Amino acid sequence: MSLLIKNEIGKIFGKKSSWIYMVIILIAVVLGGILQKNFTEEPSKNWREETQARVNQLEQDLKTAPEEEKEWMMADLQQQQKYLDENINPNAMSNWHFMNQTVYGITTLVTLFAVIVSSAIVSSEFSDGTIKQLLIRPHERWAILLSKYLSAVIYSLLLVIVLIVSGYIAGSLIFGTGEFTAKFFEFTLEGGRKIAEIGPQFFLKVLYYLPSLLVFITISFMLSTLFKSQALAVGIGIFVLFLSSTLGGLIVMLAEKYTWAKFLIFPHMDLTVYALQDKILEDVTLPISLLTLSVYYVIFMLLTFTIFQKRDVSI
Incomplete structure (x- = not known):
């Protein structure tokens, strides 16, 4: 199995596009850092005095x-007072603020590239006519x-690692290193x-992101085994990716009225919600979302392997 995996990883990195995806992530991180630096106020050393002055002015204006x-x-007024009470600089900026605000947002690119690679990894064998040579191996x-x-x-996990490492380095160079456990207010x-x-x-957000990434990879991989056309498999994979975010919000609203909607996969595709709050809906918590994703994951894997086992590979 290890030799098969090594061979497949070699195929992935044998394509220029696989390296281009990593370069795009690096460029996105650097550009994100430059833009954030240019459009963010410089942290003030006298922020407590300025915040207290803001509080005093608001009290007078009220x-x-x-x-x-x-x-x-x-x-x-209440928010400004909380900054003072918790000793949190509202304009603080460091490499970790950059990681939490900008770098995490670039995970959308990671998911997109993971979907493209996963959608093409089997379908490309059909499109290139190499599937027979692949299956005659012992x-x-x-x-x-x-x-x-x-x-x-x-490969998808490598993209995540590239994002985190490049984000930390770029953030440290552009904003300087900050305290890992510094407090801040999260919306x-x-x-x-x-x-x-x-x-x-x-x-924590990255940890909650990984199960969602795995499910997207699995769905895309299933599509790759269903369609012989690489373009069709990749196109549908990308369509499902962008459709899921839209449907997720709509189904959450629908689930408030219809119980069955809670068991659809789309509301559970973004587990990072749980880094911000404990529930998606009144009775939908992290264990329920993980269980729901696990059930769908098993179904997708069973379908994928069953279909491929019985697939006619004639070209």
Whole structure:
């Protein structure tokens, strides 16, 4: 099996596109850092004095403000006071702030490239006419298919590593190194804010991102075994990727009325929600989402290997 995996990884890196994807991630990280540096205020050493002055000004303005403005002014006042109470610089910026804000957002590119590679890894054998030569080797079909799947997973994880390492280096060079456990306010999906530690929060998001990435790889890999056309497999894989985010939000709203909607896969595809809040819906927590994804994962894998075992490889 190890030789099969090594051979498949060699095939992946034998294509220029596989290296180009890594270069694009590096460029995206550097450009993201430069843009954030140019459009972000420089952290002030006197931020406490400035924040206290803001609090004092808001307290004065509240006395004469129109009723329709008092609500947002009070919310701003409370937030400014929280910065002081928790000793959190609202304009703080370091490599870990960059990692949590910008680098994590680039995981969308990682998922896209993982989907493209996974969608093409089997279908390209049909398109190139090399599937027969592949299957005449003294290996079971399931072993050949598993080696391709594991190779796609390994390559995708390498993309994640490239993103994290390049993000840390670029962030350190552009913004300087900061405290790993520095506190900051993270926005929740409901519009509130929670106090978190910047470094651990970033890695928590990455940890929650990995199961979703694995499911996208699995769906794309299944499509790669279903279609002999590489273009069709990749196209549908990308379509599913972008459709999932849209459907996820719609089905979450639908699930508030219909219980069955909670068991569809799309609301559970973005587990990073749990880095911000404990529930997606009133009774949908992380264990339920993981269980739901696990069930779909097993179904996708069974379909993939069953179809490939019985597939007519005539070209």
